[in-house]
Amino acid sequence: MKHTYILVCLFLFISACSSGKIYQTTSDSGYQAFTGATILNGQGGTPIKDGVLLIRKGQVVAVGPRNKVKIPEVAIIEDVTGKFIMPGIINGHGHVGDVKGIEPGHYSRENLLDNLGLYGRYGITTVVSLGGDKKEAEPLRAIHDSTTTQRARLFIAGEVITGKTPAEALAVVEQNHRLGVDFMKIRVDDQLGTAPKMPAAVYRAVIKRSHQLGYKIATHLYSLADARDLLLAGSDLLAHSVRDQPVDAAFIQLLKKKKAGYCPTLTRELSTFVYGDTAAFFQDPFFRREYDSLTIQPLIDPARQSQMRQSKSAQTYQQQLPTAMANLKKLSDQGIPIVFGTDSGMPARFMGYFEHLEMEMMAEAGLTPRQIITAATKNAAHYLGLKNVGTLTRGNWADFLVLDADPLTDIRNVRKLNGVFISGEKVEK
Ligand SMILES: [Zn+2]
Numbered sequence: 001m002k003h004t005y006i007l008v009c010l011f012l013f014i015s016a017c018s019s020g021k022i023y024q025t026t027s028d029s030g031y032q033a034f035t036g037a038t039i040l041n042g043q044g045g046t047p048i049k050d051g052v053l054l055i056r057k058g059q060v061v062a063v064g065p066r067n068k069v070k071i072p073e074v075a076i077i078e079d080v081t082g083k084f085i086m087p088g089i090i091n092g093h094g095h096v097g098d099v100k101g102i103e104p105g106h107y108s109r110e111n112l113l114d115n116l117g118l119y120g121r122y123g124i125t126t127v128v129s130l131g132g133d134k135k136e137a138e139p140l141r142a143i144h145d146s147t148t149t150q151r152a153r154l155f156i157a158g159e160v161i162t163g164k165t166p167a168e169a170l171a172v173v174e175q176n177h178r179l180g181v182d183f184m185k186i187r188v189d190d191q192l193g194t195a196p197k198m199p200a201a202v203y204r205a206v207i208k209r210s211h212q213l214g215y216k217i218a219t220h221l222y223s224l225a226d227a228r229d230l231l232l233a234g235s236d237l238l239a240h241s242v243r244d245q246p247v248d249a250a251f252i253q254l255l256k257k258k259k260a261g262y263c264p265t266l267t268r269e270l271s272t273f274v275y276g277d278t279a280a281f282f283q284d285p286f287f288r289r290e291y292d293s294l295t296i297q298p299l300i301d302p303a304r305q306s307q308m309r310q311s312k313s314a315q316t317y318q319q320q321l322p323t324a325m326a327n328l329k330k331l332s333d334q335g336i337p338i339v340f341g342t343d344s345g346m347p348a349r350f351m352g353y354f355e356h357l358e359m360e361m362m363a364e365a366g367l368t369p370r371q372i373i374t375a376a377t378k379n380a381a382h383y384l385g386l387k388n389v390g391t392l393t394r395g396n397w398a399d400f401l402v403l404d405a406d407p408l409t410d411i412r413n414v415r416k417l418n419g420v421f422i423s424g425e426k427v428e429k
Pocket of ligand 1: 093130131
C-alpha cells in the first residue's frame with residue numbers, strides 16, 4: 001500500500017513537472033479522489049473544509065470531510081489543497097447551435113458541438129436550450145450520453161411554439177414531442193408592440209397539452225399581467241424577468257403557490273443596448289480568451305453603434321433593466337426560487353462569457369454569491385427537472401469547477417477556473 005502511494009506521488013510529481021498540469025487521467029478502476037479543497041456541494045449549506053470528492057466512472061461516489069470519506073487504494077489522487085470546488089454552472093435558459101461568432105444561421109451538428117464546447121470551457125457544464133432546437137440536437141441530449149466529452153450537457157425544447165389558433169400551436173407541440181424534447185417553450189410577448197402576442201386561449205391549450213404529455217413548460221414573457229396569467233395557466237418556469245413594472249405581493253403569493261421558478265436573464269436586456277457604445281467587456285481578457293477582434297468587429301462599427309443608440313426598443317429595454325433587477329432582488333428576498341439563465345447563444349449574447357456577466361449582474365441586483373450559486377446549480381436542476389446534475393451528491397454526474405479563489409466571498413471568483421470537469425473528465429482549453 002505504501003509503495004502504491006509513493007509511486008502515485010512520484011507519478012504526480014513527475015507529470016506535474018513535465019506538463020505543468022496537476023490533473024491525471026482516470027485510473028483503470030475509474031476512481032478519482034479530489035482532496036484538500038473547500039467543497040460547495042450546491043445544496044446551499046456550509047462548505048466542507050479539507051474535503052474529498054470521490055468519483056467513479058464520471059459519477060460522484062462520496063463528498064465529505066477527509067476523515068469521513070474512505071478513498072480506495074486504487075484511486076487516482078488529485079491534491080487540490082487550497083482550491084475551491086463547486087458544481088458546474090447550469091444555464092437554465094440558453095440557445096445552442098445556430099450562432100457562430102455573432103452570426104446566426106449556422107445550425108449543424110458540428111456547430112452544436114462547438115457551442116457546447118465553448119460553454120464547457122467557461123465552466124457552464126449544462127445548457128438548457130429553450131428553443132430553436134432541430135433534429136441534429138436530439139442525439140446530443142443529456143439523456144443519451146453517460147459521459148459527455150469536452151462539452152456541456154444539453155437539454156432541448158425544440159421549436160418555440162407559436163400559432164394564431166390552438167390547432168396551429170398544438171401541431172407544433174406534437175412536432176416537438178415527436179422530436180423528443182425535454183421541455184416545451186412558448187413566447188407571450190408583443191415585442192414592445194411590434195409583433196402579435198400569443199392569445200391566452202392558445203397558450204392555455206398549449207400548456208394543458210404539454211402537461212398531458214408530461215412536459216414542463218417554460219414561458220417567455222415581458223409584463224406582470226402576462227406573467228400572472230401564465231402562472232394561472234400552469235407555466236412551470238418564467239423564463240425572463242418581469243420588466244414593465246414592480247412585482248406586487250399578490251404576484252409573489254401566486255409564484256409561491258404555483259412553485260414555479262423565475263429566470264431573470266439580465267444579460268438579455270444588457271445585449272439590447274450595450275453595443276450602442278464599445279462594450280467595456282471587449283477588453284476583458286476573460287472575454288478575449290474565446291472571442292477575437294474579428295468576431296466583435298461588426299459591433300464596434302460606428303454606424304451600427306449609432307443605430308443602436310437611436311433604437312426605441314433598445315432605449316426601452318435599458319430603462320427597464322433597473323425594474324428587472326429590483327424585481328429579482330424582491331423575489332429572491334421573498335424566497336422565490338431563482339433559476340439561473342441568460343438567453344445566451346443568440347447573436348451578440350456571448351455563450352460562456354455572458355453567464356459570468358449574468359452572475360455579476362445578479363450580485364449588482366443585491367443577491368449574495370451563495371444565492372447566485374444556488375440559482376445556478378441546485379435550483380436550475382430542480383425547477384427544470386434535470387436529472388443527476390446540479391449538486392455534488394452520490395449518483396450525480398461529476399460536473400464541477402475547481403477554482404483558485406472562494407466564490408462565496410466574491411462571485412467573480414467563479415472566473416478563476418483552475419479546471420472544469422464534466423463527468424470527471426477535464427475540459428481542455
Ligand atoms: Zn431565449
